[in-house]
Amino acid sequence: MKKINFIMLFCLFAMTVNAQVGISKSYSKPNSKWVYGGSGGLGFTGGSGLTIYGTANLGYKISNDLVGGIDGSLSWQKYDYSRSIISGIGPFLNYYIGRTFYTSANYRHYFISQKLNGGGKYSLDEGALNLGAGYLQSLGANAYLRIGASYNVLYKKDKSIMRSPFTPYVGVVFGL
Numbered sequence: 001m002k003k004i005n006f007i008m009l010f011c012l013f014a015m016t017v018n019a020q021v022g023i024s025k026s027y028s029k030p031n032s033k034w035v036y037g038g039s040g041g042l043g044f045t046g047g048s049g050l051t052i053y054g055t056a057n058l059g060y061k062i063s064n065d066l067v068g069g070i071d072g073s074l075s076w077q078k079y080d081y082s083r084s085i086i087s088g089i090g091p092f093l094n095y096y097i098g099r100t101f102y103t104s105a106n107y108r109h110y111f112i113s114q115k116l117n118g119g120g121k122y123s124l125d126e127g128a129l130n131l132g133a134g135y136l137q138s139l140g141a142n143a144y145l146r147i148g149a150s151y152n153v154l155y156k157k158d159k160s161i162m163r164s165p166f167t168p169y170v171g172v173v174f175g176l
Contacts, residue, residue, distance in 0.1 A: 032175055035059040035067050037146070039171030048080045055171065057092060067094045067176075071106060084114040088128075096136065099176065104132045104150065112161055126161050128152045134169065136176075143174045 038056035045051065052075070059069025068091065075086040092106035112124040134148015148169045155165030 033061045035061060035069070035173060035175040037171055037173035038071075039169070045079070049077065050079075051075060051077045057173075059092065059094070061175075065096045067096070068092065071108070073108065080117075082114055082116045084112060086110055086112045096176065099138065099144070100136055102134055102136055102146065102148065104130070104134075104148070106130050106150075110161070124161055127154055128162070129154045130167065132167075132169065139172070142176055143172060144176055146171050146173055 036056075036058050038054065040054040041052075043049075043051040043053070053073065054075075055071060055073040057069060057071035059067040062068055070089065071092050072089040073087065075084075077084040077086070088108040088110040090106060090108040092104060094102055094104045096102045107127065107129050109127050110125060112122075112126070114122045114124075116122075130150035130152050132148055132150025134146055137145040137147070139145055146169065150167050150169065152160075152162065152165040152167070155162060
């Protein structure tokens with residue numbers, strides 16, 4: 001039970017550590033068809049791991065409630081036994097429901113480079129098809145806080161480089 005409580009507390013902490021630099025009202029164009037956003041963060045794993053990551057996306061309003069575009073991510077991880085760099089890029093499609101909720105689908109292809117402290121070096125790649133949903137909170141000036149989660153439907157437990165198919169998300173989107 002203590003382990004479950006620790007994991008839940010860690011997930012809560014990890015979601016609150018996310019950071020995003022704000023943008024002034026003069027940069028947000030209410031009638032623009034372009035939408036952009038992202039997130040960044042810092043994570044600690046098992047007392048010996050450190051992760052620094054960032055994501056960015058650029059989309060186009062297909063309709064008032066449907067946005068398609070491209071997003072990318074970059075992550076640096078350091079553990080006692082290794083260091084890794086994971087980058088990913090791919091298309092996304094988001095559907096916004098009354099500017100309160102959203103559903104999302106994105107395919108991201110990850111490229112992984114890992115160096116072991118003992119001298120080994122590995123390069124891998126893997127695709128992920130994430131389906132998700134979440135909540136939007138207006139921040140004003142066409143900016144919204146996005147809080148949600150996604151599930152990788154291509155995840156294979158014993159073959160995936162990812163630890164879990166579930167991914168929480170906290171970020172900011174501008175231009176809705």
